[in-house]
Amino acid sequence: MARVQIESEVTGNVWKVEVAAGDAVQEGDVLIILESMKMEIPVEAPEAGKVAELLVAPEDSVEEDQVVAVIETA
Secondary structure (H helix, E strand, O other), rough: EEEEEEEEEEEEEEEEOOHHHHHOEEEOOOEEEEEEEEEEEEEEEEOOOOEEEEOOOOEEEEOOOOOOEEEEEO
């Protein structure tokens, strides 16, 4: 299995986490919603797989290019 790191595209705060470790996801599924400058920015799964790790929680601050989750793909 390959592990794919998912990075934040913006600096902001975690508004909502939509998945849990172990959840199956499809390409394009929203994993996390970030808030930056009063905008909601979805972080989507780039590939189908299983959520291996969530590295952030609601209200955490994130930086641009910070790894926020890891998914395992087949």
